[in-house]
Amino acid sequence: MSDGRAAPVFGGESLLFLTDEQLRQGIEAMFFAYRGFTADPDRILADMHYGRAHHRAIHFINRAPGTTVTNLLSILGVTKQSLNRVLRTLIDDGLVESRVGTRDKRERHLYLTDRGRALEARLSDAQRTRMRAAYREAGPEAVAGFKKVLEAMMDPEMRRLYARLKDGK
Amino acid sequence: MSDGRAAPVFGGESLLFLTDEQLRQGIEAMFFAYRGFTADPDRILADMHYGRAHHRAIHFINRAPGTTVTNLLSILGVTKQSLNRVLRTLIDDGLVESRVGTRDKRERHLYLTDRGRALEARLSDAQRTRMRAAYREAGPEAVAGFKKVLEAMMDPEMRRLYARLKDGK
DNA sequence: GAGTTTATGTCAGCCTTGTTGACATTCCAA
DNA sequence: TTGGAATGTCAACAAGGCTGACATAAACTC
The missing domain is CATH 1.10.10.10 (Winged helix-like DNA-binding domain superfamily/Winged helix DNA-binding domain)
Known part of the structure; x- marks a missing residue:
């Protein structure tokens, strides 16, 4: 796996x-x-x-x-x-x-x-302190996967809003 | 990245x-x-x-x-x-x-x-239907990272409970 | 056997945060 | 000028958290 x-x-x-x-x-x-x-x-x-x-x-x-x-x-x-x-x-x-x-x-x-x-x-x-600790423990590749799954889990409209915020509106 | x-x-x-x-x-x-x-x-x-x-x-x-x-x-x-x-x-x-x-x-x-x-x-x-769609879209490696980060984000006690449930008590 | 602790239930009251419905105001746009 | 959009506000209600207090039964301990 x-x-x-x-x-x-x-x-x-x-x-x-x-x-x-x-x-x-x-x-x-x-x-x-x-x-x-x-x-x-x-x-x-x-x-x-x-x-x-x-x-x-x-x-x-x-x-x-x-x-x-x-x-x-x-x-x-x-x-x-x-x-x-x-x-x-x-x-x-x-x-x-x-x-x-x-x-x-x-x-x-x-x-x-x-x-x-x-x-x-x-x-x-x-x-952020907690997130930073979790990111550090899991490593960069895990973080990329983490975000990928979360994004796929969002409703389409939320996904759009999230992307807009992410890309600095 | x-x-x-x-x-x-x-x-x-x-x-x-x-x-x-x-x-x-x-x-x-x-x-x-x-x-x-x-x-x-x-x-x-x-x-x-x-x-x-x-x-x-x-x-x-x-x-x-x-x-x-x-x-x-x-x-x-x-x-x-x-x-x-x-x-x-x-x-x-x-x-x-x-x-x-x-x-x-x-x-x-x-x-x-x-x-x-x-x-x-x-x-x-x-x-599960939503999770399955998200998993499928993100792929197996992303899913592994997803779980890794989430687990690292838990309070220690929750992490223990989660692990117990995961391993069938 | 008496006393303490544990597991549970229940009552009362409070708070935050969500909801719907109704209504007023302001003001842009057609 | 009129319709509708953006906003604010009032009232009432419900879910689901919380604390505190108290009751009961059973188990455990000395």
Whole structure:
């Protein structure tokens, strides 16, 4: 299995990696890994009165400063009411700034304030530290495969959004 | 980067895969992929009055029939009150059976009923179908890397649980 | 045998974060 | 000028986390 050619089946390519057992392992790996993935930021957020939803908003505002509410909605996949509640607290607490659009004054463009950027840095440092350790342990080839499978797992629309973000919009 | 040896740095091994940009991509890939990962079962569950928590309980009871409540608690990482609410509804609805332990009568051993197994099959078929497509698209080597990185991302305790499940307890 | 610990269940209350529905405002575009 | 898009907000609700408190039964320990 390690060379991808073990026990040739159906035209010379192994399909052993597609057994239900392999798939179940992948499913459980996703479940347990996602717990680790969110654990560190969650601990930081728990101290303040914030949750994972705040982290997500902060992450993507930092990622694309000046993004509109609608754009953020499509990225996060929640209702505007749900997002609005989160944004409201972030704006009230002075972590996010909402500027009325110049071209289109209906739009609100979102930016992190200095304090917002500070929290973002704390959260993403914590998350990156774990990712870096995992990457280092697994090695470059594993990382390439990791991304390849994750990308293939996304809904087409999410895949498009992911690619846009990846390629610097 | 594709061969893992691009632009050698620090003793011949590339560390380009550890840049903040690479890490950020991995973080966003996890976010978007997890959405896809849960999307199909979520749609099935939404029709009934169940949620993701019920799916998780059903999955692991199916995975390890006869498991105790305490064991399930450690796997799921929630409080007994939270799990109990979910188990209560599953037992009341006749999807899960709770049997008093024979050796230790304090313990409750959990089993899926026929109806429970039927729902489990529907849910995991849906989830496996997406995983299978992703695996097939990415290829065996990518899948190996995928699992390697996910495993390295887990908390040590989760990693232990994952390995135990993987190796058939 | 008494006392302690363990496994479980349950009640009450709280929080975050998701949902739907309804409605108002602003303002671009045809 | 009118329709629709973008946004905000109010209200109500549900899932699924949480803590704290308490009860029970059984097992374990001294």
